[in-house]
Amino acid sequence: MSLRTEGLTKAFGGVLAVNGATVELRDGAVNGLIGPNGSGKTTFFNIVTGLVRPDSGRVLYRDRDITRHAPHRIAHAGIGRTFQLCRIFPRLTVLENMLVAVRRTRLRELLAGLRDKGEVERARHWLRRMGIEHLEDAEARDLSYGQQKLLELAAVLMAEPDLVLLDEPAGGVNPALIDRIAALVRELNAEGRTFLVVEHNMDMVMGMCDHVIVFDRGAPIAAGPPALIRQDPRVLEAYLGV
Template identity: 65%
Template sequence: MTSTLETTDLRKAFGGVTALDGATVAFQHGKVNALIGPNGSGKTTFFNCVTGMIKPDGGAVTYDGRDITGKAPHTIARHGMGRTFQLCRTFPRMTALENVLAAVPVGGLLPGLRGARRRSEIDRAMSWLTRLGIEHLAGSEARDMSWGQQKLLELAGVLMSEPATVLLDEPAGGVNPALLDRIGVLVRELNAEGRTFVIVEHNMDLVMSISDHIVVFDRGRPIASGPPSVIRTDEKVLGAYLGV
């Protein structure tokens, strides 16, 4: 199995709090990977370190065999990794279409020239909105959209850069059941088209139904990894979650 995103002995502490405690992890190329674990086990910190949002204190990150440890977020994005945020980042007073366009790197264009964006980019933004089922909201301000719709909007913005690997931080958090099903189907469809996913998610039904490979964190390091069938019955995992 080829891995894509790998870390070796990744470490990060915030003051006296150890968020990542020597995490050595490999996610699989072309698969839907999940990263699960109790609250505070370091999942978001892991995403922040591998996407360059924060610098790890130690350890290494490689993406498709390339050392990306400590590289800037825009550099890592250029290598093909895109991500969403646990607390959804959209511009509340911009329309859905404007939000998706704003997510595209403008390549040094002056702000005043951004309005002169090529028609093709607008078409591409509209097609992602359509693909995610929110094209009818293209002209609505993000603040008037539901939480789940805003999460889809954020994902549309990420997909505008055509990332080979998509990291999703709690895509189902606070999302209603109908949208949740759609997110699951979308992830599988986008994966079938060749995109690798790494998904941090608490909804175990969703995780177990869409993942090929699961890594379980506890206290800043992996305690188990494998397919859903193995993870479901792993005693260390049950212990970490249920205090067994």
């Protein structure tokens, strides 16, 4: 099992955002994480990636306890993530964003034109995979929002993570790009990467994911293949309101 959490709990001002969440991801699969607004999905993501420390419980990655590791240590361990709102450097070019992502080239050196040829080639490889290689010299702020999402994913992949967490990859993008992102996830998964995807677009989740986890009130209430999740009465009540 690549990632497992045990009894994760986190409260903000007396409100339980995550409430004793025990979750197991399917290794080598595209895992979906769904639930109504306020069900604790993003807080769960933030705990797993070290941005938030839980009040109790553990995060285990490949049987190592990473609960209180800093975000950079978790990234180096093989976990990458994107955010609901893209985290890119708007005034850097697309290629510069890619090179900064690996953090072996200091920003001052990068802006002075000092670049590792191997890293440049690897960056261009991922830009080609995303279909935005023609934009490498454009400033990131000049890209469309969908292109910025592709850039953020490409930058995450520069670190060659084994597990990738995507936080609402379909948010704010057009249907054609949603299909493209879903296809990319499936391609990358076929190459050996495990995914955990938080997403509100149910068509995307059910069509892309092998395994779906449903959160309600800070904890999982159901998990299984999409066909079973669609019919689970607990999910229909909590998530769909029927």
